[in-house]
Amino acid sequence: MIITDVETFIVGNPWKNWLFVKLHTKEGVYGIGEGTLNGFAKTVEAAIHELKHLYIGMNVHDVETIALKMTRDVYSDGGQIQGSALAAVESACWDIIGKEANQPLYNLLGGRCHEKLRCYANGWYRGPRDPQMFHEKAKAVVDKGYTALKFDPFGNAWRTVEKRDFQTALEIVAAVREAVGPDVDILIEGHNRFSVHTALQFADAMVPYKPAWFEAPVPPQNISSMVEVAKRSPVPIACGEDYYCREQFAELLKHDAVHIIQLEPQYLGISASKQIGGMVHAHNGVIAPHSAQGPICSVICAHLNMATPNFFIHEIFDEFNEPWEEHVLIPPMKVENGYLQPPEGPGLGIDLNLEEIAKHPYHPGHWIPLFKQGWEKRQKLD
Template structure:
């Protein structure tokens, strides 16, 4: 196994000299990033955002960087992935999985910059000329059908041809009869507002008991959904296939898993039709490509989860360009304050529901320290099982 004092000659990026992290505060959540330096004067960046534990991911990234990355050649991505996973005795999990994912992004960024090519040229090339995305986070407001419908129309008018939303409020386990009706009324209002040609994806946030999920699968059938996402908790993964057999639309999920080992039960049980690995949670480029291949063996497609910043959107675009069984990519970019794009300068923009082919070397993104200094982390927490969570700290 590679050691930091390896005598093997280094590649064109040189050797890693330093690993640093940055945090950016927004009204919704804090974003986390890792920046890896080499002795050739190059820097590579990756996203290490955790929904609630960004400070912890940054601390672990710096500690793991000192233990396993300094002195290494960033081109040795497979070995460095193994070093981070096995060498730190991680065995997966959310914080460690996010660190491995963001570091892997940064290593690929370094390789692309050293070779003068976009990252997607290193990860299978392009199977398509552009990447289709869908909007999430657009429904910040009152939880009632007319408000959802109005915001859905606005989002489609902005160019998106696919939307995802959670109509279920603070529901957990079961829904009362009024809550059940309200949730369905919201879905019906959105479908009527956007018409039959817009893809709608309904988010379950892994919140329902089986009998409630089964009732919802039947009740949602008239709305021609693109998928119903995570209707059951993953503690009941064996029942996903049973629910799939009842559904007239695809069942999706997988954002909670951080590598192929955690995904094994999902594949073994044929739990979903569409897997949703997150490039900043599921192991970065190195691991997501393997997950996509495993999904293909099981006749599943790939629609990556991405509730992160435009940096992860950009990295995900590079990744899915080379995935033949890709479906569509999630983005929250339209929800964010303008300064977020300024902080991750060069992130790929969404135009009319698509992201075009990247051209710049590496990921093409640089972190702008001055913007980070102006917007420090807030460390706020919003509870997805509390009334009004969907406003995400917005009015």
């Protein structure tokens, strides 16, 4: 299966422009992938086309070599942009390999390790930063059958917070815990916001509400800061969605401080993601891949999670997005009573609905401004 061309499609989803690819082969079989990166849809799209001279003419089975050509051989560190371009192409290769083998992707990655995938809801709290709003919407999430949900109660906080904002964040956490009861897991999203000191203050204050994790409490660049928080926090720390190479995970894992790893297949590709899952397994940890990009990313994570013995929990943003999202993929992937099965068709098991995609063009205001007041409302920016 020789790669002959690549097409790209940007879908104007209001909270984040999605970037999809369609990779063509000489044999007429095509694969799809995703390269979504908040705020950089057109930039990643340009990278996919600028680097295509490195993978056009390659055999889709040579995914490791394609990855090296698109990263090592370029001899530049393009970070998440380069990683997103690689992941889009490499995922499409795996889709084609699965179609050729007539097997779902998870069977190519090791087969079924789980009967079904437990999911947590994200993106459900669109609205004002108010404890009552969080309380009401959390109840609605649990009514859908979810046994876990994640949220960011911190507004537009950055590094430090004033006492009133600190108290508001705790009131929101308390409101959610009261709404869902003691048996539902609540996961607190930090979005890389805080200094070490502030993160530890919040971690200590959250203890009465028994969160299952405190995610990305400090910026990811200084791994020593993440390790310090993880070792001192009474709440489990989760992180990893920002990292785009194996070496960053190796540096994090060698400290044996963080044991919930949220690797991002969108920046790594499927092959590296599977390898990192094994690295985490060797450190007695679990993976909970970041799956808040677009719907193809969610499908990829479902296949990866099904084939990973140390999988913990699957992130679902799709159900709480725009209603038209369920028409973007054929067939749509559905959560049932808080659990998920990956598609059973060959490869990824899904295809693009180009007619629906054409209805939602790119818009520069489609991104999440996490440090802007009122970002939780997820309103389009001009």
